[in-house]
Amino acid sequence: MYFKYYGLNEKPFSLSADPKYLFYSRNHKEALAQMIYAASEDSGFFVLSGEVGTGKTMMINALLNRLPNDYRVAKIYHTALNPKGLIQNICKEFGLEYLNISTSQLILKIQDFLKWTYNAGEKSLLILDEAQDLNLETLEEVRLISNFEFKHKRVLQIFLVGQQELEAKLNNPYMRQFRDRISLRYQLRKMSREETYMYIAHRLAVAGRQNNKAIFTKEAIDEIHHLSGGIPRRINIIGENALLMGYAENYPVIKGSVIKQVADYRPAGESFTDLVEKELHLPSFGTPMIKTASPNPMVNHYKVSSTVANPAEAAASKTAVSDPVANRILSDTEIRRAPKREMTPRRATALPKKSPVIMKDPEDNGGNGPFDPAYFQSMMDEYLDINSFEVVKRKSTGSKIFKGLMTVITMVLSFLLAIYIAMQFGIIDLKI
Numbered sequence: 001m002y003f004k005y006y007g008l009n010e011k012p013f014s015l016s017a018d019p020k021y022l023f024y025s026r027n028h029k030e031a032l033a034q035m036i037y038a039a040s041e042d043s044g045f046f047v048l049s050g051e052v053g054t055g056k057t058m059m060i061n062a063l064l065n066r067l068p069n070d071y072r073v074a075k076i077y078h079t080a081l082n083p084k085g086l087i088q089n090i091c092k093e094f095g096l097e098y099l100n101i102s103t104s105q106l107i108l109k110i111q112d113f114l115k116w117t118y119n120a121g122e123k124s125l126l127i128l129d130e131a132q133d134l135n136l137e138t139l140e141e142v143r144l145i146s147n148f149e150f151k152h153k154r155v156l157q158i159f160l161v162g163q164q165e166l167e168a169k170l171n172n173p174y175m176r177q178f179r180d181r182i183s184l185r186y187q188l189r190k191m192s193r194e195e196t197y198m199y200i201a202h203r204l205a206v207a208g209r210q211n212n213k214a215i216f217t218k219e220a221i222d223e224i225h226h227l228s229g230g231i232p233r234r235i236n237i238i239g240e241n242a243l244l245m246g247y248a249e250n251y252p253v254i255k256g257s258v259i260k261q262v263a264d265y266r267p268a269g270e271s272f273t274d275l276v277e278k279e280l281h282l283p284s285f286g287t288p289m290i291k292t293a294s295p296n297p298m299v300n301h302y303k304v305s306s307t308v309a310n311p312a313e314a315a316a317s318k319t320a321v322s323d324p325v326a327n328r329i330l331s332d333t334e335i336r337r338a339p340k341r342e343m344t345p346r347r348a349t350a351l352p353k354k355s356p357v358i359m360k361d362p363e364d365n366g367g368n369g370p371f372d373p374a375y376f377q378s379m380m381d382e383y384l385d386i387n388s389f390e391v392v393k394r395k396s397t398g399s400k401i402f403k404g405l406m407t408v409i410t411m412v413l414s415f416l417l418a419i420y421i422a423m424q425f426g427i428i429d430l431k432i
Contacts, residue, residue: 001244001247002243002244002246002247003208005247005252006209006215006243006246006247007208007209007210007211008204008207008208008209009207009208010207010208011207011240012203012204012206012207012209012239012243013203013235013236013237013239013240013243014236014240015233015236015237017055017057017058017060017061018058018061019058019061019062019065020206021058021202021203021206022055022058022059022062023195023198023199023202023203023232025191025192025195025198025199026195027188027189027191028055028059028188030186031048031059031186031188032059032062032063034046034184034186035048035059035063035159036063036066037184038157038159038183038184039063039067039071039123039125039157039159040123042153042154042157043157043183043184044146044154044181044182044183044184045146045158045159045160045178045181045182045183045184046157046158046159046160046182046183046184046185047131047159047160047161047166047167047170047182047184047185047186048159048160048161048162048185048186048187048188049161049162049163049164049166049167049185049186049187049188050163050164050187050188050189051163051164051188051190051231052163052231052233053231053232053233053234054188054189054190054231054232054233055188055232055233056129056161056162056188057077057129057161058232059161059188060075060127060129060159060161067125070121070122070123071122071123071124071125072094072117072122072123072124072125073093073124073125073126073127074089074090074093074094074124074125074126074127075093075127075129076089076090076093076126076127076128076129077129077130078130079128079129079130079131079133079134079138080133080134081134081138082135082137082138083103083137083138083140083141084103084106086134086138086141086142087103087106087107087110087141087145088106090110090126090145091106091109091110094110094113094124096109096110096113097109107145110145110148111148114148114150114155114156115150115155117155118150118151118153118155123157124155124156124157125156125157125158125159126145126156126157126158126159127158127159127161128142128158128159128160128161128162129161129162130161130162130163131160131161131162131166132162132163132164132165132166132169133162134169136169136172136174136175139169139175139178140178142158142160142178143177143178143181145158146158146181167187170182190229190230190231191225191230191231191232192230193222193225193230195230196221196224196225196228196230196235197221199232199235200216200221200224200235200239201214203236203239213253214253215243215246215252215253215254216239216242216253216254217253217254217255217256219255219256220242220254220255220256220258220259222256223256223259223260223263224238224239224242224259227259227263238259238262238263241262242254242258242259242262245258245261245262246258
């Protein structure tokens with residue numbers, strides 16, 4: 001949308017975890033180095049944690065791009081599973097049959113698969129993203145899977161990647177045996193102010209920006225770092241919205257004031273209105289509507305004017321129209337207010353039960369056109385008095401009979417109850 005305006009080939013601040021946009025801050029560089037080492041060595045569990053949006057999934061994708069072809073990888077991103085559900089997902093990722101098979105048989109299948117890959121000179125890697133969602137029972141199943149060995153060597157390397165809650169879960173006393181298996185762990189941290197500068201410049205360059213002139217001023221980047229806290233995902237969200245607003249408002253350079261407006265969700269003026277009209281080619285929100293004559297005097301029809309291009313021309317054309325009813329250009333205030341026919345207060349009749357309400361303009365494509373709110377309003381006015389808001393409900397014959405029957409039954413029951421009470425107190429004595 002704004003690519004050509006800022007000299008870009010694609011979105012520089014997309015939220016997708018595309019590894020080509022990975023910026024090697026000191027923190028991310030060290031994390032990737034540890035992941036590569038853990039994947040290549042028999043080093044037990046590797047745990048990578050960090051706040052939401054720090055780039056954990058990006059690190060996984062970057063690792064997978066660097067692994068040789070002799071790696072068999074099972075990636076599981078949905079980890080809110082019970083033990084059997086996890087085992088089934090592992091089998092699915094490794095290409096094994098998993099439906100209608102017991103848990104014990106699934107584990108044997110995984111074990112045979114791991115032995116086969118080891119004999120073939122390949123390595124197996126299991127990556128559990130969003131691992132903070134694993135319950136303790138499922139984590140214990142993961143620990144048992146890690147026990148698979150062949151010729152005194154572990155044949156499955158396991159990565160746990162998750163948010164800060166993962167660390168708290170692993171510190172549970174119940175997880176003592178699991179913690180003993182963890183050989184490496186690393187925590188992704190926020191970027192510094194200097195790294196935020198380099199991060200933004202890096203993403204703009206990867207997206208195709210060749211002009212040496214900066215899009216974001218120093219003040220704008222300082223504001224981005226302050227608002228995002230140095231978290232990459234937040235930087236991307238703010239940066240993307242800033243470019244959209246800058247394009248809509250024709251700002252070749254994004255200043256700090258624009259960043260503040262984006263962060264507060266208060267776009268200046270009607271920038272996104274201009275953006276929609278400019279790029280999505282929708283009818284302008286200010287395009288005047290023309291009230292056209294209709295063969296049905298009850299209906300007022302409104303269509304977008306194709307001859308009036310701007311408000312100035314609309315104002316000039318008002319004086320040129322000879323028929324003030326059939327062809328009158330409506331003001332914005334008139335358009336916002338639903339038109340109502342002048343009518344005297346009356347009690348309206350109820351809508352017939354089987355009378356369909358036609359919601360389409362009869363003049364437009366034989367009644368198959370789009371929904372016309374003015375036409376619908378005029379039809380409803382026939383049944384509902386908008387001044388008194390009173391609706392007369394016609395009572396059906398069946399309803400009257402039912403109510404009469406209920407009245408008789410109530411009277412009989414009341415009479416029997418009175419006799420019963422009188423007998424209990426000895427007021428009357430009935431001998432049968």
